[in-house]
Ligand SMILES: [Ca+2]
């Protein structure tokens with residue numbers, strides 16, 4: 001917008017003021033993985049076993065997995081739709097799983113606060129898993145480490 005010429009304002013006089021504002025969207029980024037990864041990147045730096053089997057993979061709701069031991073789980077997502085799964089058990093014994101699911105960059109300019117929410121489910125067999133969410137550069141980290149949970153709907 002071009003600046004207008006300055007107008008003199010006299011006591012008791014009136015003047016028209018104009019301005020504009022940009023409405024920022026409430027949700028910056030959202031993905032339900034129902035139509036794919038949609039720009040989310042996956043990394044798989046796992047070692048041992050069949051590494052490729054640990055990669056983040058789109059799975060349909062009610063996904064049945066024949067586990068190597070214990071009961072065979074059927075996975076359902078929070079809203080009974082397609083979801084993503086990194087399956088350490090499928091990598092096989094002797095493997096260590098290291099997988100990352102990374103969102104596209106988010107422009108937070110103009111926001112004074114941000115919140116992050118997500119559903120996850122950690123199914124315990126042996127060992128432990130860590131679920132972290134962080135912003136990059138990682139000056140602030142948030143998200144607790146996962147503790148073993150009984151099988152339930154992914155959160
Ligand atoms: Ca979904």
Ligand SMILES: [Ca+2]
Nearest residue numbers: 066067068072
């Ligand atoms: Ca089995």
